[in-house]
Amino acid sequence: MASGSPRPNVLFQTYIAGQRLTALLDRHLETAGVTSNPFGLLSALGIWGPITPTELAGRTGMPPTTLSSALARASARGYVRRRPNPDDGRSHLVELSEEGDRAWRAGWPALRSALARLEHELAGSLDDVQAAIDRLDAAARAALDEATISQ
Numbered sequence: 553m554a555s556g557s558p559r560p561n562v563l564f565q566t567y568i569a570g571q572r573l574t575a576l577l578d579r580h581l582e583t584a585g586v587t588s589n590p591f592g593l594l595s596a597l598g599i600w601g602p603i604t605p606t607e608l609a610g611r612t613g614m615p616p617t618t619l620s621s622a623l624a625r626a627s628a629r630g631y632v633r634r635r636p637n638p639d640d641g642r643s644h645l646v647e648l649s650e651e652g653d654r655a656w657r658a659g660w661p662a663l664r665s666a667l668a669r670l671e672h673e674l675a676g677s678l679d680d681v682q683a684a685i686d687r688l689d690a691a692a693r694a695a696l697d698e699a700t701i702s703q
Contacts, residue, residue: 566688577666584662587655590626591663594648594656597632602647604637613692631655 560568581588596612597603603611609619623646626632631652637643648656671678 562688573670576670577663580662580666580669581659584659584665586659586662588659590622590629590631591656591659593622593626594631594652594659597646597648598653598656602635602645604640604643605646606643608646626652 577591578588581591596608600608600611605616605619605623608614609616612619614622623632627634629651630649632646633649633652634644634646637645667678674681
């Protein structure tokens with residue numbers, strides 16, 4: 553940063569860090585021969601699925617239309633399947649297919665490698681960073697909720 557330049561705000565800094573972290577993970581996934589594009593979505597479904605698209609959008613912070621498009625692409629690749637929601641006949645659940653589960657699990661070594669590299673560069677534990685991200689995410693959710701209430 554140029555001398556005398558103002559320090560970027562936390563929203564801009566997290567945007568930049570997010571871009572770099574995505575590039576780091578993509579590089580590790582590509583080196584392992586894993587398609588990086590749907591890995592985040594596959595991870596969300598592997599951890600939280602089966603889940604309604606509405607709940608998945610809420611948990612990931614993705615706009616519903618963006619999530620719908622991502623689910624359609626993953627479904628076309630055979631990674632995701634839909635099934636009726638037994639608790640609500642008006643909605644459906646999405647989950648990993650067997651192929652999606654294999655693709656997700658194939659990325660785990662690359663994910664561990666990217667995390668190890670990041671931890672090495674931090675010269676410490678990722679736990680402190682995780683705690684700060686958890687606080688930042690909780691604050692963002694609360695701010696979004698407040699903005700919705702005050703409209």
